[in-house]
Amino acid sequence: MTVISDSIVAARVPFSVTLQAGQTMRIVDLESQQAVDALFYNAHDTTERYSAQDTLAAQAARGGKFYLETGAVLLSNEARPMVTITADTCGFHDTNAGACSCESNTVRFGHETRFMHACRENFLAELGKYGMGKRDLVSNVNFFMNVPIRPNGELTVDDGVSEPGGYVDLRAEMDVLVLISNCPQVNNPCNGFKPTPIRIIISD
Numbered sequence: 001m002t003v004i005s006d007s008i009v010a011a012r013v014p015f016s017v018t019l020q021a022g023q024t025m026r027i028v029d030l031e032s033q034q035a036v037d038a039l040f041y042n043a044h045d046t047t048e049r050y051s052a053q054d055t056l057a058a059q060a061a062r063g064g065k066f067y068l069e070t071g072a073v074l075l076s077n078e079a080r081p082m083v084t085i086t087a088d089t090c091g092f093h094d095t096n097a098g099a100c101s102c103e104s105n106t107v108r109f110g111h112e113t114r115f116m117h118a119c120r121e122n123f124l125a126e127l128g129k130y131g132m133g134k135r136d137l138v139s140n141v142n143f144f145m146n147v148p149i150r151p152n153g154e155l156t157v158d159d160g161v162s163e164p165g166g167y168v169d170l171r172a173e174m175d176v177l178v179l180i181s182n183c184p185q186v187n188n189p190c191n192g193f194k195p196t197p198i199r200i201i202i203s204d
């Protein structure tokens with residue numbers, strides 16, 4: 001494998017890149033406990049995009065897990081493989097809890113949070129670079145985010161379990177546009193209440 005790019009993504013900001021099929025993207029949680037929200041689109045036809053529903057339904061059909069682990073194949077809304085998790089030091093990643101937004105912040109944490117920065121704003125800004133907008137903002141993956149299910153069925157966001165320097169590797173199974181929001185949330189523990197930088201390494 002040859003490294004073709006190596007980038008630091010500052011705390012709170014978006015990032016995007018197009019991976020060619022066969023390339024691998026490593027996301028490094030440099031300081032630990034940093035949620036990294038991600039969206040995936042077919043680089044040649046963005047109406048084909050990541051689908052948490054198709055991905056989890058396929059995992060369930062194989063007797064698999066509720067979370068995304070090494071070996072997980074992330075499927076599109078056309079049930080085609082987009083990326084595969086080929087290595088992971090964290091153990092599991094969420095794809096149910098969605099991305100934080102100003103609107104959900106007000107419901108969860110109070111109206112005074114209305115003007116805090118959120119992943120949905122990051123995604124909309126980055127989608128605009130590719131001629132996309134709100135209708136293209138679909139289900140996402142939350143790498144390094146710990147979302148346990150309580151006995152009563154509630155999803156909660158708990159302290160992240162990723163260690164400093166922890167990483168996840170994603171191998172592109174098609175030419176895929178990846179959008180990332182380095183989550184700016186400070187009202188729950190998904191970023192340890194302190195958003196931090198991440199590193200993105202792409203290898204061919």
Ligand SMILES: [Zn+2]
Binds near residue numbers: 185
């Ligand atoms: Zn967020």
